[in-house]
């Protein structure tokens with residue numbers, strides 16, 4: 001069977017699975033004490049019951065976006081039906097109140113002020129607002145990372161052509177000896193012309209977490225603004241916006257918060273709101289109003305309505321326990337293969353401050369593409385090949401819907417491949 005046929009067949013099957021409309025986040029049992037809870041498989045089975053697992057393959061590529069728990073999915077479908085039934089009456093009379101409720105729920109979750117939070121479609125949109133809307137002057141310098149997400153790098157490259165800004169790339173080490181190694185990779189590039197440093201909070205290629213706040217403090221000493229792409233960190237790691245010491249933070253909610261596709265946010269420190277141009281023209285809002293960034297036209301409001309449902313499910317587990325469980329899953333498989341001959345882990349997987357769910361692995365003699373293909377065709381394990389100038393390997397992203405048996409299957413496959 002062709003890979004495409006196999007995938008579409010199994011996904012179609014998964015799509016027919018019934019969702020119980022009664023299932024709400026409240027039906028999830030309260031978690032056990034976190035230090036025992038991390039390995040309490042009875043509890044994680046109860047969490048897994050909220051997810052529809054695909055049939056016919058093991059999905060270890062949950063980093064692209066995360067599937068929603070049944071409670072969120074049921075709410076999404078019900079709200080979509082309601083909006084589709086009441087159409088423009090809903091949009092003209094209730095839309096804005098829904099957006100404001102979602103803003104409040106998300107601001108509580110992120111521990112920030114509602115008046116600094118714009119509800120958008122994804123991280124790409126959020127960071128483009130900052131990159132394209134910043135009041136650049138020709139010759140301004142930006143320090144970004146060599147492993148930043150492609151869309152942000154491209155946006156900066158376009159801004160360099162358009163506004164004449166100069167880009168300097170910090171070379172982030174794959175296996176830093178210590179935190180100073182990472183901080184120094186950025187700060188050594190700061191000059192009197194640096195206006196912004198762009199940080200990827202949790203690097204999608206490798207899973208490495210960088211010390212955002214410490215770099216931000218160094219930037220602030222030099223009057224440099226700090227923009228953070230937190231796409232993978234929000235709801236994977238436990239933190240609040242103030243912890244980052246940043247000026248701009250963007251993220252997607254369809255990743256680790258498990259909200260439906262097409263939801264994200266941009267947080268902007270209040271003093272910077274008037275200085276940033278919205279991506280879509282807006283003159284209806286005062287320049288200091290965060291809502292000027294939400295002028296995106298007609299949009300699926302039911303996706304925003306679900307933010308409170310997604311937060312309720314997340315909070316029922318708790319940020320601390322979820323982060324620890326995800327890291328436990330990553331360390332479960334990495335610790336079993338790291339010492340095998342020919343296996344290289346491209347993630348500082350032993351350092352709890354530097355990683356979460358994601359890790360990247362390479363096997364000598366295999367390109368990343370070949371390894372991903374063998375894992376899928378022979379072992380029915382879906383991963384993604386990362387072929388990037390800074391890193392070459394496959395990215396493994398387990399999520400709460402995965403079982404320990406899924407990870408054992410990965411360990412067995414990697415062991416067979418590396419010793420074959």
Ligand SMILES: Cc1ncc(COP(=O)(O)O)c(C=O)c1O
Pocket residue numbers: 063064122123124125149151200202203204229231232252264
């Ligand atoms: C680090 C990082 N930033 C930004 C994005 C873009 O997210 P979105 O496509 O939701 O805008 C991704 C997507 O995987 C990512 O990994």
